[in-house]
Amino acid sequence: MTKIGVLGLQGAVREHVRSIEESGAEAVVVKWPKQLDELDGLILPGGESTTMRRLMDRYGFTEPLRAFGKSGRPMFGTCAGLILLAGEVVGYDEPHLGLMDIKVERNSFGRQKDSFEANLSIKDVADDYNAVFIRAPHIVSAGEGTEVLAECDGRIVAARNGQYLGCSFHPELTDDHRITAYFVKMAKQAKALLAHS
């Protein structure tokens, strides 16, 4: 069975676990770097990106996570997780993991009072997707190898760059598991590919 980890340092971990299981894969809560070895894919959940980064640094997660991505195994970042994956973060000199060829801006829709739900069309996933945005970031620009999957109000809110998938919103907060299922499929395909090489 495809095994998907959820980085379990802080945030909406339980919801992602449920969504992974609903999508027919096995879910693992990852609290320590050594757990990464057994995984076929990893979700970086929503939460507070600054908190997750502090904890990642303290427990030596940063390099193992970069190595995980570079090994070709898929990673999916939602909201705070998208910020962790990005190659560039507006207003910061250094990115966090710097894996995905996108530039993101934090809290770009405003404060909590501006948080919202919206109906989206997500390429290859769904054309009627109810997305929940909470103090959400957005993708300011995407590199050449990055495919834009969804936009909201003229801003990029979901994209894929090879094995990296990212979105501004929180698929884990609804019962719609289609985007998680899409990621599980990415992990399954990568697993088959890596087994052959």
Next chain:
Amino acid sequence: MNTGTDRVKRGMAEMQKGGVIMDVVNAEQAKVAEEAGAVAVMALERVPSDIRKAGGVARMADPRIVEEVMNAVTIPVMAKARIGHIVEARVLEAMGVDYLDESEVLTPADEEYHLLKSDFTVPFVCGCRDIGEAARRIGEGASMLRTKGEPGTGNIVEAVRHMRKVNAQVRKLVHMNEDEIMTEAKIHGAPFEVLMQIKKEGRLPVVNFAAGGIATPADAALMMELGADGVFVGSGIFKSENPAKFARAIVEATTHYQDYKLIAELSKELGEPMKGLEIAGIAAADRMQERGW
């Protein structure tokens, strides 16, 4: 695009799970909290132990302090309004505060009615000691709960009592027959619909943090062990000798609450924690947990 929906308000609290929300009284403390890995800060004029000492009427913080904190950090900023004080709540909402605490730490403005929190775009957290209080606050539109504990005491005993009680009552509810729920609602003064929802989902429909008396990393871990979704630390951090180190230790103990060797390491040489208060030594009228209805 819809703002202020239940999903957006409750979802915001979901993102705070497994984290520590710290009380701060100025920009400098807010930065220490953010640097230590706090998921949010609560902007206050005085921490609860100082409110206790000062006595008199405790009100919403000076908006300048709240503004200063909002400008200092990128993590969410919370602030407290008095129970039932519609205008304090609206003022903080208008300022763009991310989450409001209708809090018994402040002197209540209304001794009969709480705020109708469903009327607001900004989400609310409220304190609870049992399933009745929890369900009433959810019924009024609270998007997040916390134990009341006994704030500003550095004594964990009341937070433990409240967390255990709510969770035991949720477990009982889940195992009851549906035809027994109305009487349970009557006993606890709880809205029937909220109890039915808890029964169906098998848990509270919003996250429940621990608050009120958390003074050490082990206290924070204990509350997580008892089923808290995260912790609020009030007076504990900035009343300790080395706030930055103390704040980091609380954050790590909350993340790895079952890693006892790590908690032992984190607890070393933290300096003197805040001096605690024995609950029995506090006059009934001074117990903040009795406020709210």
